[in-house]
Amino acid sequence: DGGITQSPKYLFRKEGQNVTLSCEQNLNHDAMYWYRQDPGQGLRLIYYSQIVNDFQKGDIAEGYSVSREKKESFPLTVTSAQKNPTAFYLCASSSPGQGRTGELFFGEGSRLTVL
Amino acid sequence: AQSVTQPDIHITVSEGASLELRCNYSYGATPYLFWYVQSPGQGLQLLLKYFSGDTLVQGIKGFEAEFKRSQSSFNLRKPSVHWSDAAEYFCAVGPGTWGNEKLTFGTGTRLTIIP
Numbered sequence: 316d317g318g319i320t321q322s323p324k325y326l327f328r329k330e331g332q333n334v335t336l337s338c339e340q341n342l343n344h345d346a347m348y349w350y351r352q353d354p355g356q357g358l359r360l361i362y363y364s365q366i367v368n369d370f371q372k373g374d375i376a377e378g379y380s381v382s383r384e385k386k387e388s389f390p391l392t393v394t395s396a397q398k399n400p401t402a403f404y405l406c407a408s409s410s411p412g413q414g415r416t417g418e419l420f421f422g423e424g425s426r427l428t429v430l
Numbered sequence: 431a432q433s434v435t436q437p438d439i440h441i442t443v444s445e446g447a448s449l450e451l452r453c454n455y456s457y458g459a460t461p462y463l464f465w466y467v468q469s470p471g472q473g474l475q476l477l478l479k480y481f482s483g484d485t486l487v488q489g490i491k492g493f494e495a496e497f498k499r500s501q502s503s504f505n506l507r508k509p510s511v512h513w514s515d516a517a518e519y520f521c522a523v524g525p526g527t528w529g530n531e532k533l534t535f536g537t538g539t540r541l542t543i544i545p
Contacts, residue, residue, distance in 0.1 A: 319473075350535075355439070355537060355538075356537060357520060357535040357536055357537040357538050358474075358520065358535040359535075360532060360533075363532065373532070405473055405474070407473075407474075418464075418476055418479065419466075419474070419476070419533065421473030421474045421475070422473050423471075423472055423473045424471070424472065424473055426471075
């Protein structure tokens, strides 16, 4: 079955450490996204990529970095510069066009807790 | 800038009762509108979407939504809720431009179903 796989599902980090969240999709989608979810704040866009080797900052990119070396993969690194990294992180993908514009497919999320 | 307001943080309804979740949006042009549902600790799933045409759109799981341009609203409805509908619901707006699918999400409405 096609889908998006995020790992790990739960991650604990000490302050000052960088961590990388994995996102892999086998839907053959061109576009991929990272969202951060905090209680009462909905989803906020961190980074997105519409094509391999290209990505753009979203609304809250500070303290995060991404890469898009393969179509299937879009890892997110939470750096020590991120002031409040404890959150639920969601990866999504989409296939523009073909009447499916705006239809995002989400992974099950990764919960990061900073100790 | 586009924005979405979901005025109800939490709604409780009895099983079998009707449901309406409110969504108001702000967008300069004709928006693309979406409703997503999230079960606890999971990713989001698309319920329905509006691009153009008939202002009453049908989605999965018996949900429907009505686009009212004059009121800048896109309220979600269901005639009779089931216990399995308990979840968090997010309204989203996007430009719908091919290759540019940056959605803006509302803060969500948590739905509780009582027997």
